[in-house]
Amino acid sequence: MAEDDPQQDEHGAGRRLRADARRNEDAVLEAARVVFAEHGVDAPVREIALRAGVGMGTLYRRFPTRADLVAAVFRREVDACAAEAQALAAAHPPLAALVRWLRRYSGFIGTKRGLSAALHSGDPAFDTLPDYFRERFTPALAGLLETAVAARQIRAGVDPYDLLRAIGNLSVATESGGADHTGRMIDLIVDGLRFGADG
Amino acid sequence: MAEDDPQQDEHGAGRRLRADARRNEDAVLEAARVVFAEHGVDAPVREIALRAGVGMGTLYRRFPTRADLVAAVFRREVDACAAEAQALAAAHPPLAALVRWLRRYSGFIGTKRGLSAALHSGDPAFDTLPDYFRERFTPALAGLLETAVAARQIRAGVDPYDLLRAIGNLSVATESGGADHTGRMIDLIVDGLRFGADG
DNA sequence: TGATAAACGGAGCGTCGCTCCGTATATGCA
């Protein structure tokens, strides 16, 4: 990857940020991630700036709106979760990698309660999020599924996006339900995938 | 109805408000309805108080939270919409009453964009709204359906809540779609109901 | 027709998202 190349803009476009600007953008995103996780997405921007060690001006130059910051953090977390699919695939047998990633994904969805409210707020900053979500997660899961199919550990013909939605719904709805109810439901679904596999 | 009896509390519980208090509560609800319709549910409370000709203290004594006010207005509008079912049933033949009410209901849902965001906000003031919605609308529609079935104008066996959800979804999703797209979809559904009716 | 409980009203508090602009510094050229 060329992400460490200071000449290379993170988003590919013609921007070229000063080194301190890049550092601060990163610090803000990381601080926002932590603060949102601790206090919810309604946490004040000031607190994020404080935690990032950055002034309000700096923060708002990069993220013109509160919603832009929320959306950026969300995209970052989607990227991180999707990227783990490859890491897990490299470190585990196909079926184990699949199960681990589904749990990871479920955990990701389960902690994003405030986000569903944001998505329905009508703020244009969130308009592209559903597509982003789908574009990143579908190939990630598709890769895991194909590998497991090729190893004859699960059956073929499962649509990745269907599975994402199913487990997503499971994970959102589950607030109560006792010890790892969602985990057991995931196991159940995976067993369903295994049924009819060749090996 | 006994609603005009000043001894009778609106909600049945043991409260007995002073006459001015009752007047003001009503003025606030009506003002809030208008302001929310004009400027969305995010409209400032001050504007509602101003329009109602009432001080902030008065408003907040009755509705301790912004969300409480929003919820109260919503319940009021649900009541009004549900009550129209009986009025329409008295004024029109069964099938016509049914169609008119479905359009009325569709219009109600269609103007409640901001509300779906509120429902997902997690504010406890909204917790009981889904149940309220269902408890009021299901019998209202059930009555219309039964009358039309008895007149052999539609077939039996249609679940009122299913129909509420179906038309609700139609009405929410439709922002674009051209002239009265939702209306045509309702007609389509009604034709489906008529299919197989005896008369 | 007072006495009094009940209700009113709006100035003001704390906080929010966001802006503005004087200051600091990373960068490219000599």
Add this chain to the structure above:
DNA sequence: TGCATATACGGAGCGACGCTCCGTTTATCA
């Protein structure tokens, strides 16, 4: 390396928000 300058920083401050507080007014009833 030293300088000029575009670039970025930081935080006081603005307007608006939800909500509270409490001195004033009024409906109620003996």
